Amino acid sequence: MSLSARIPQTLKQVRPVLSVDHAEAKRRVLNLYKIWLRQIPYIRIDYIKNNWTEPRLRDVIKENFMRNKDVTDIRAIDLLVVRGQMDFVETAEIWRQQHNAAVFDSTKNTYKKKPASFLERFYEGH
Amino acid sequence: MNSLLLKTTTRLSRINLFSIPQRTLFDVQNVWGRTAVDTQKPIDSSPLAEIPRQDESVGAISGVPREFLKERRCRVFVPARNAMQSGTNNGKKWKVEWDTKERWENPLMGWASSSDPHSSVAVEFASKEDAIIYCERMGYKYEVIEPPKIQRLNKSYGANYSWNKKTRVSTK
Amino acid sequence: MLSSTVRLLMRSGSLLRPLIITARPLSIKPTLINLTEKRKTLINEIPRRWSHVHYTYPMIESRVMLILRLFDKIDSNSLKLDSRFVQDLGLDSLDIVEITAALEDEFWTEIPDCDSDHFATPRHVIQYLCDKYDVYEHIEPISAGKEYLEEAKAAADRAHH
Numbered sequence: 001m002s003l004s005a006r007i008p009q010t011l012k013q014v015r016p017v018l019s020v021d022h023a024e025a026k027r028r029v030l031n032l033y034k035i036w037l038r039q040i041p042y043i044r045i046d047y048i049k050n051n052w053t054e055p056r057l058r059d060v061i062k063e064n065f066m067r068n069k070d071v072t073d074i075r076a077i078d079l080l081v082v083r084g085q086m087d088f089v090e091t092a093e094i095w096r097q098q099h100n101a102a103v104f105d106s107t108k109n110t111y112k113k114k115p116a117s118f119l120e121r122f123y124e125g126h
Numbered sequence: 127m128n129s130l131l132l133k134t135t136t137r138l139s140r141i142n143l144f145s146i147p148q149r150t151l152f153d154v155q156n157v158w159g160r161t162a163v164d165t166q167k168p169i170d171s172s173p174l175a176e177i178p179r180q181d182e183s184v185g186a187i188s189g190v191p192r193e194f195l196k197e198r199r200c201r202v203f204v205p206a207r208n209a210m211q212s213g214t215n216n217g218k219k220w221k222v223e224w225d226t227k228e229r230w231e232n233p234l235m236g237w238a239s240s241s242d243p244h245s246s247v248a249v250e251f252a253s254k255e256d257a258i259i260y261c262e263r264m265g266y267k268y269e270v271i272e273p274p275k276i277q278r279l280n281k282s283y284g285a286n287y288s289w290n291k292k293t294r295v296s297t298k
Numbered sequence: 299m300l301s302s303t304v305r306l307l308m309r310s311g312s313l314l315r316p317l318i319i320t321a322r323p324l325s326i327k328p329t330l331i332n333l334t335e336k337r338k339t340l341i342n343e344i345p346r347r348w349s350h351v352h353y354t355y356p357m358i359e360s361r362v363m364l365i366l367r368l369f370d371k372i373d374s375n376s377l378k379l380d381s382r383f384v385q386d387l388g389l390d391s392l393d394i395v396e397i398t399a400a401l402e403d404e405f406w407t408e409i410p411d412c413d414s415d416h417f418a419t420p421r422h423v424i425q426y427l428c429d430k431y432d433v434y435e436h437i438e439p440i441s442a443g444k445e446y447l448e449e450a451k452a453a454a455d456r457a458h459h
Contacts, residue, residue: 009178016175030395031411037399055370058396065392067192072181079187 017078025077029065032084036061039092046094047101060104185265195265198244199225202257204273217273220257222249353431355424362424365400369393379421401427 019025040057044050068080090096096103115121185195200222207217227242251257254270261268285293359379367374372387383389383397398414405427417423428434 009180011176012179012182013174013176015170016172020173020175026391027411027415030391030415033392033395034399034411037396062392068186071183071186073177073183074175075177076183076187083187 014075017075018082019074019078022074025074025081028081029077032081032088033061033065036084036088039088043091043101043104046091047096047098047104049098050101050104052104057104180262182263183265184263188264190264194244198266200261200266200268201225201271202254202261202268203271220251220254222251222257222260222268223247353428353433355428355433355436358427358431358433359424361404362401362420362427365404366397366420369397369400377420379424380419382419383417397423 019028037058040054040061043057044052044054064084068077071077071080091101115124201224202220202222204219205216205221207214224242224244224247227240227245229238229240229245231237232239249257249260251260258268258270286295288294363377363379366372366377371389371393376387381387383394384391389397394414394417398409398417401423402409407430409426413426417426428436
């Protein structure tokens, strides 16, 4: 059920957070992606005790960006870009600690998966 | 009355910088040394943007975990009147509640444990449209349950004596 | 002798890049050094890393295509000069940013975002770099005079007949 089914498409006038249209928001997103890419070799050096390779870090960053690809509200995109930039500053200034840097590990669950089918849930006890 | 002249400094900038109204000699100061200018909001003369109304989304930036936004469902409903009491004010608001998840007995104290942060969360709204806008903006899947129409019998004193023998009262 | 000429060159204020001694040649403008005849000959014999790089179209094209072929998400078999990144090769804007970063690394230059927005095919990229390095040997010269003369002649013929 979506609002578009109930209300005909109307435009709403909003006060923009940073960018005025999608083109500008896209520019901000791509700029952020570029600076994250440029920071990858330093992430490998700054945060010790990791087995990250550059392709893997690139995949992680790409995945983080693609997670929000369906957001269409310009203000939400701007706020996400601002959050990404804040994360970047924290990473570049090495304000993260070791547990925080684990965000660069694979985002896929590496431990036990949640039971999906009926039988799996039955075996779990639910 | 002194006219409050608002001297504004509009700076041309690509980023939306608010222009802060500045004090002039003619601004009236109150006893705490403040003028009306100080308490006004900064003038935001940035151009407005236009977005389609259904694109408004808050879920991605709200901090709610992504799985919750995708997997959980809400109910939008009017809560029922408490049957043990006759107050009806509960029936004038709309509530949004989430689907129930498992609760089990806590081994330590026997209390009801749950792993669901939304287990006892209910958001109240004044109208159905407000509740729906909330669900839409956050990105939850929702279903609306319309309140049942309450049939009220309109009783009158004359019915005790009416021609219709059913509503007559024998003692009158 | 070599070290003193190197020091003289370093003191000149016309270096375009920070001095990183690598195998890559840097471009340095001729300087304000007061040279004797002897010193001039020495500068001509200075190894290539101080010499001006001669960018040619085949060199730029081969380097760009190499970078693109090395990219994981591009299928080297279907990569042509005119294959569009988004429609034909199936990349998205983030991949194009990655490609731009790789090109920046390869050519030791900066490509601003406003320019990389317009990269649609490898040909556009190569043309952009050619414009950057003033390479125009692959462009057919426009002989404006010839066409104009032909049109003028045709118009004159029409007027007279």
